Amino acid sequence: MYGDRGLRVVLGESISKETNEKIRSLTTQLEKERIDGVLEWIPAYTTVSIFYNPEKISFDALSQKIHELYENLSQIEIPPAEVVTIPVCYGGKYGPDLENVAAHNKLTEEEVIRIHSGNDYLIYMMGFSPGFPYLGGMSDKIATPRLESPRKKIPAGSVGIAGSQTGVYPSDSPGGWQIIGRTPMKLYDPKSDTPILLRAGNYVRFRSVTEAEYEEIYQSIMKGTYELEIKPYRGLQNEATYR
Amino acid sequence: MENATIEVMKPGLSTSIQDLGRTGYQQYGMVVAGAMDMFALQVANILVGNKHGAAAIEAVLMGPELRFLKDTVIAVCGANLSPTLDDEPIQTWKSYRVQKGQTLKFGKPIDGAYAYIAVSGGITTPKVMGSRSTYAKGGIGNYLSKGDLLPTGDPNMKRSGRSLHPDLIPNYNNPDKIRVILGPDEDAFTKEGIHTFLRESYKITTQSDRKGARLEGAPIEHVDGADIISDAVFPGTIQVPANGQPIVLLADRQPTGGYTRIATVITEDLPRIAQSLPGKEIAFEAVSLHVAQELFHRRQKLLRLLIP
Numbered sequence: 001m002y003g004d005r006g007l008r009v010v011l012g013e014s015i016s017k018e019t020n021e022k023i024r025s026l027t028t029q030l031e032k033e034r035i036d037g038v039l040e041w042i043p044a045y046t047t048v049s050i051f052y053n054p055e056k057i058s059f060d061a062l063s064q065k066i067h068e069l070y071e072n073l074s075q076i077e078i079p080p081a082e083v084v085t086i087p088v089c090y091g092g093k094y095g096p097d098l099e100n101v102a103a104h105n106k107l108t109e110e111e112v113i114r115i116h117s118g119n120d121y122l123i124y125m126m127g128f129s130p131g132f133p134y135l136g137g138m139s140d141k142i143a144t145p146r147l148e149s150p151r152k153k154i155p156a157g158s159v160g161i162a163g164s165q166t167g168v169y170p171s172d173s174p175g176g177w178q179i180i181g182r183t184p185m186k187l188y189d190p191k192s193d194t195p196i197l198l199r200a201g202n203y204v205r206f207r208s209v210t211e212a213e214y215e216e217i218y219q220s221i222m223k224g225t226y227e228l229e230i231k232p233y234r235g236l237q238n239e240a241t242y243r
Numbered sequence: 244m245e246n247a248t249i250e251v252m253k254p255g256l257s258t259s260i261q262d263l264g265r266t267g268y269q270q271y272g273m274v275v276a277g278a279m280d281m282f283a284l285q286v287a288n289i290l291v292g293n294k295h296g297a298a299a300i301e302a303v304l305m306g307p308e309l310r311f312l313k314d315t316v317i318a319v320c321g322a323n324l325s326p327t328l329d330d331e332p333i334q335t336w337k338s339y340r341v342q343k344g345q346t347l348k349f350g351k352p353i354d355g356a357y358a359y360i361a362v363s364g365g366i367t368t369p370k371v372m373g374s375r376s377t378y379a380k381g382g383i384g385n386y387l388s389k390g391d392l393l394p395t396g397d398p399n400m401k402r403s404g405r406s407l408h409p410d411l412i413p414n415y416n417n418p419d420k421i422r423v424i425l426g427p428d429e430d431a432f433t434k435e436g437i438h439t440f441l442r443e444s445y446k447i448t449t450q451s452d453r454k455g456a457r458l459e460g461a462p463i464e465h466v467d468g469a470d471i472i473s474d475a476v477f478p479g480t481i482q483v484p485a486n487g488q489p490i491v492l493l494a495d496r497q498p499t500g501g502y503t504r505i506a507t508v509i510t511e512d513l514p515r516i517a518q519s520l521p522g523k524e525i526a527f528e529a530v531s532l533h534v535a536q537e538l539f540h541r542r543q544k545l546l547r548l549l550i551p
Contacts, residue, residue, distance in 0.1 A: 002427050003507030004535035006477050015472060027270070040267045042475035042498050049475035051269075054536045055543055126272035127473060127499035130381050134473065170272075171382070190371050190383045196271035 002049055007062055009070070012046040015136065019046055020124055021078075024201035028078045029069045037062070043200045044125050045134070083120050083203040085229035086168065086183050088159050089214040090116075094182035101144045101161055101178050113208050115139050116180065120203040120233065121166065131170035131188030131196045135204060138166045150176035157183045159206065170196075181206075184218035185226075203233050247392035248313045248362060249300075252346065255307035257453075258387040259377035260366050261359075261494075262298040268372050269498035275478075276376035276383075279303075279357045279453060279494050279517035282413070282542065283321030287361035289549045290318040290338040292402030297365030298375035300387070302358045304520075306349025307387055309360070311341050315398040316363035319347075320407075322355030322415070322518060337406035355415040355518035364396030378495065402551075411545065415518040420528035423481065423506035424535055428471060431503040432483070436464035440505055444526040445489060447519050453495040456516055458525070462487025465503060473501045479508030479516070491516050509535035511542055 002008040012019030023043050030041055037056025042049045052062055090113045091098040102109045121135040143164040158169045160177030170188035187197045220226040264277020278284035285295040306324045318338040319326045326333050327348050333339055368375050377384035445460035469485040480492045482502040508516055
């Protein structure tokens with residue numbers, strides 16, 4: 001129970017891939033079932049919170065329905081998760097803190113880039129600001145504390161590190177993350193047909209691009225001709241072979 | 244703009260366009276926005292013959308000055324910010340016929356904070372993600388500025404002179420407790436903490452806005468810290484950060500948050516929180532889901548009965 005129009009489904013106790021998979025199964029089911037009276041749902045790290053209209057469905061009927069879905073979760077085939085490639089121009093004017101991150105971890109800038117772009121990051125949830133992905137899976141080798149004093153304005157597309165988290169700023173905003181690069185891609189664009197690029201349960205992979213490539217991609221995004229690189233997620237085994 | 248019905252002469256303070264908000268996009272981190280007082284918005288629309296969820300103008304404390312470029316029907320509901328039509332006072336919760344060239348102004352705030360100006364045909368600015376609600380921070384629309392021209396749908400001129408029965412007009416100075424359903428993080432608070440929350444009264448501070456009402460009063464005690472794994476929040480959810488001072492989340496809240504949630508205000512009482520001015524003392528009372536939903540059903544039934 002969550003307020004008088006909410007139902008909160010707890011699917012785990014801590015942040016884990018397994019819990020995230022359960023959440024993705026449940027939200028896939030919710031999307032398919034289109035239960036009358038369910039207005040929307042918010043997946044988070046360990047829960048799915050459902051917002052419903054009590055005039056259309058009672059709390060008890062909805063709980064019952066969710067229990068049924070939950071019982072069958074393991075039998076549900078969910079579509080494979082997707083990996084969305086995000087091109088990033090690391091360092092230089094776009095990544096003023098790449099140097100900090102390298103120095104803090106006693107690595108070269110190239111090593112930081114290789115580590116940061118060498119992994120698929122699971123999008124655990126969306127939130128904080130429209131289009132912001134909470135990513136999991138960053139290597140501790142490049143973990144770096146936040147800046148001591150936050151910047152007043154970080155441009156949209158900035159890719160940063162805060163502690164052991166990495167993320168991308170979907171819009172211009174103040175912030176204290178160590179900025180290591182920038183993507184020309186728009187994670188949030190209210191005027192677009194897909195106002196929000198990413199989905200919880202999918203993966204992100206960063207690809208290092210040069211400044212010239214950044215410009216080229218930016219131009220094709222502006223023209224609407226850019227083709228998003230999306231691949232099915234193949235799991236950890238392939239990741240090992242990849243390395 | 245060809246179909247402009249309204250010209251903004253003075254914008255007022257943070258005047259915006261609001262409807263029922265953006266439903267379905269919270270899973271992508273999108274803010275819902277929408278009217279702070281959903282009841283007043285819906286009644287205003289019904290009084291001018293619109294669908295209950297049409298877009299209207301939301302004024303806060305210092306209302307705008309609006310000139311009408313066409314004959315139409317309007318209603319002002321919610322806060323009483325002393326509305327006048329061509330300098331003649333008009334009543335709130337009542338629809339009026341307006342002639343081309345007439346001007347709607349506002350004066351002193353008498354009761355409440357948010358007023359809704361519904362115009363027959365509804366405001367027809369472009370929809371973004373299914374809603375016309377302004378969310379300036381997210382680049383969707385903007386607060387009104389001088390010279391803005393607002394389009395509307397075709398007016399229904401027959402819908403003037405209708406008013407809400409006086410018994411049904413909310414009194415925002417009502418000292419009754421704000422009713423809540425406890426949880427979902429009840430266990431994150433000590434028994435004494437929950438007790439404090441339900442016993443003491445809390446003052447609305449000036450740091451309150453469309454995102455939420457920040458309250459000030461006896462600190463609410465946690466068992467072990469105020470942080471949770473980021474999780475969903477709903478309209479009226481009351482977060483308690485480490486300082487023990489509650490925040491009631493409102494229309495422009497983020498869909499998720501990382502602070503312990505002691506309770507959620509019931510839908511029936513959300514307009515009263517939104518309409519409370521800084522300085523007002525409020526107290527909370529826990530009710531059951533059954534009680535909250537009975538009130539919800541009653542309110543929805545009332546709105547349906549108002550539709551002619």
